[in-house]
Amino acid sequence: MEIDLATKDTSWWVYTLPAFLGSEILIDGYVLFSLVMAFVTLGILTWAFAVGGVAWKNGRNRRGHRLIPGPRGLPVFGSLLTLCRGLAHRTLASMACSRDNTQLMAFSLGSTPVVVASDPHTAREILTSIHFADRPIKLSAKSLMFSRAIGFAPSGTYWRLLRRIASGHLFSPRRISAHESLRQLECSTMLRDMTNEQELNGFVSLRKHLQFASLNNIMGSVFGKRYDMVHDSQDLEELRGMVREGFELLGAFNWCDYLPWLSYFYDPFRINERCLKLVPRVRKLVKGIIEEHRISKSRNVGDSCDFVDVLLSLDGEEKLQDDDMVAVLWEMIFRGTDTTALLTEWVMAELVLHPEIQEKLHSELDMAVKDGSLAALTDADVEKLPYLQAVVKETLRVHPPGPLLSWARLSTSDVQLNNGMVIPANTTAMVNMWAITHDPNVWEDPLEFKPERFIEADVDVRGNDLRLAPFGAGRRVCPGKKLGLVTVTLWVAKLVHCFKWNRDVDHPVDLSEVLKLSCEMKYPLHAVAVGRK
Numbered sequence: 001m002e003i004d005l006a007t008k009d010t011s012w013w014v015y016t017l018p019a020f021l022g023s024e025i026l027i028d029g030y031v032l033f034s035l036v037m038a039f040v041t042l043g044i045l046t047w048a049f050a051v052g053g054v055a056w057k058n059g060r061n062r063r064g065h066r067l068i069p070g071p072r073g074l075p076v077f078g079s080l081l082t083l084c085r086g087l088a089h090r091t092l093a094s095m096a097c098s099r100d101n102t103q104l105m106a107f108s109l110g111s112t113p114v115v116v117a118s119d120p121h122t123a124r125e126i127l128t129s130i131h132f133a134d135r136p137i138k139l140s141a142k143s144l145m146f147s148r149a150i151g152f153a154p155s156g157t158y159w160r161l162l163r164r165i166a167s168g169h170l171f172s173p174r175r176i177s178a179h180e181s182l183r184q185l186e187c188s189t190m191l192r193d194m195t196n197e198q199e200l201n202g203f204v205s206l207r208k209h210l211q212f213a214s215l216n217n218i219m220g221s222v223f224g225k226r227y228d229m230v231h232d233s234q235d236l237e238e239l240r241g242m243v244r245e246g247f248e249l250l251g252a253f254n255w256c257d258y259l260p261w262l263s264y265f266y267d268p269f270r271i272n273e274r275c276l277k278l279v280p281r282v283r284k285l286v287k288g289i290i291e292e293h294r295i296s297k298s299r300n301v302g303d304s305c306d307f308v309d310v311l312l313s314l315d316g317e318e319k320l321q322d323d324d325m326v327a328v329l330w331e332m333i334f335r336g337t338d339t340t341a342l343l344t345e346w347v348m349a350e351l352v353l354h355p356e357i358q359e360k361l362h363s364e365l366d367m368a369v370k371d372g373s374l375a376a377l378t379d380a381d382v383e384k385l386p387y388l389q390a391v392v393k394e395t396l397r398v399h400p401p402g403p404l405l406s407w408a409r410l411s412t413s414d415v416q417l418n419n420g421m422v423i424p425a426n427t428t429a430m431v432n433m434w435a436i437t438h439d440p441n442v443w444e445d446p447l448e449f450k451p452e453r454f455i456e457a458d459v460d461v462r463g464n465d466l467r468l469a470p471f472g473a474g475r476r477v478c479p480g481k482k483l484g485l486v487t488v489t490l491w492v493a494k495l496v497h498c499f500k501w502n503r504d505v506d507h508p509v510d511l512s513e514v515l516k517l518s519c520e521m522k523y524p525l526h527a528v529a530v531g532r533k
């Protein structure tokens with residue numbers, strides 16, 4: 001529900017003060033000193049009385065009949081110092097829990113007012129409200145052209161057009177099944193490479209194989225291009241380097257996003273400079289691929305075509321500029337690559353740690369693959385394997401790849417919540433999915449890895465049940481959720497059917513996390529792969 005409140009302009013006196021005092025008096029040292037002191041005192045008083053910190057001054061969080069509570073943090077910085085390092089989802093969860101602010105907590109990141117929901121009911125209200133359909137955009141995302149891509153475009157006509165094209169083509173069930181052969185091919189290559197590594201080293205380091213398979217899989221459906229590790233090593237290295245650099249830039253905590261005045265003299269990670277260097281490389285690569293598609297006469301826009309073909313086939317009002325196409329295509333590579341690889345790595349880590357669960361999975365898979373042929377295992381088969389589905393869901397619960405749902409939302413007007421709080425327009429809103437999936441009031445024994453819970457009760461993870469919504473919910477829910485899930489489920493099925501995965505004594509499994517763009521294992525998973533007959 002929208003509430004109309006007139007904005008209070010509190011800065012009028014800054015402009016009128018010189019006129020009152022006269023410019024000569026202002027030059028006087030004593031008057032200047034008094035003014036500075038007055039500013040500082042006013043700043044401290046504003047901060048001292050602002051629940052939620054300085055970005056919540058002027059009673060921004062008192063617009064409803066219930067105040068949005070929250071920590072004050074430090075003057076100027078708010079809670080920036082607390083959240084700029086470590087695992088923000090865990091820090092926010094313990095702050096909200098210790099202050100009893102799980103429904104909604106207000107805090108300040110520099111001058112940015114933020115709210116975080118750690119409760120399924122408030123999370124649903126935020127994610128499904130049409131007034132939260134925009135996202136705040138980071139400086140790096142803007143420099144890397146993402147403001148024209150689906151994830152960051154404001155929720156207007158352009159964004160709706162992109163979502164429609166993507167859901168109708170790249171993510172439609174027919175397209176996903178038409179591209180199954182690609183997923184199968186990448187998986188076979190991965191299994192072969194893992195077998196070789198096992199023979200050579202006596203263990204497998206899974207991450208690089210998963211990342212390569214995910215990148216190639218998404219390159220295949222988006223660009224219609226596959227890389228071969230041996231023959232295309234130079235191009236592949238260039239592409240990997242660009243993806244890695246993009247991840248780092250987008251995932252980096254940039255102080256200038258929250259304290260804009262800092263950008264004039266402080267950029268410790270050289271984010272701006274690195275973005276400026278990366279953009280021409282991305283443009284060159286993606287435009288090159290678009291040109292190759294333009295030159296090729298036989299444009300195929302059937303189910304098995306790639307996404308570049310689809311974008312090039314658009315006409316009239318739907319036709320996209322080249323730079324928009326570059327942004328949309330590049331974003332797909334970004335979103336599709338790391339999430340799939342890191343979720344598969346988390347699943348495999350839990351299976352190595354829980355041999356009894358792996359054993360149950362082996363039995364289920366052996367029953368499904370009756371003739372013993374691994375190639376026979378298809379998307380349609382794995383969809384019918386309840387224990388496998390439960391293992392993937394349990395991994396999404398314990399290790400949601402986007403614990404804070406990756407990218408936040410932005411309110412476009414004042415939003416009244418059912419609990420009486422009002423979130424003002426222009427507030428950044430986060431949902432702490434990790435806090436919800438680890439809340440003992442929501443999940444029994446939340447710290448235990450127990451896939452059986454999903455056999456006993458069916459829980460939809462696609463955004464309808466906010467107790468577990470790792471793909472978000474509402475209008476901006478992840479459009480790649482089905483593609484992500486079928487890929488991870490098929491690959492896990494094949495990895496487990498092919499091998500028994502044991503602990504590697506020299507590289508114990510460590511479930512420590514590191515939060516970048518997504519939350520991944522801090523130490524890559526190593527395991528011993530014993531072939532199954």
Ligand code: HEM
Pocket residue numbers: 127150151152163218331332333335336337339340343401402405406407408470471472473474475476477478479480481483484485
């Ligand atoms: C395990 C896999 C994945 C997970 C856990 C995941 C998670 C998410 C989450 C949490 C969001 C934000 C949703 C919200 O704000 O409500 C999102 C958005 C998005 N995801 Fe995914 N994702 C996955 C796979 C993919 C894949 C494979 C693609 C594409 C190839 C993709 C493309 C996108 C896009 C384009 C958006 C932005 C949507 C918008 O703002 O309109 N995702 N994803």
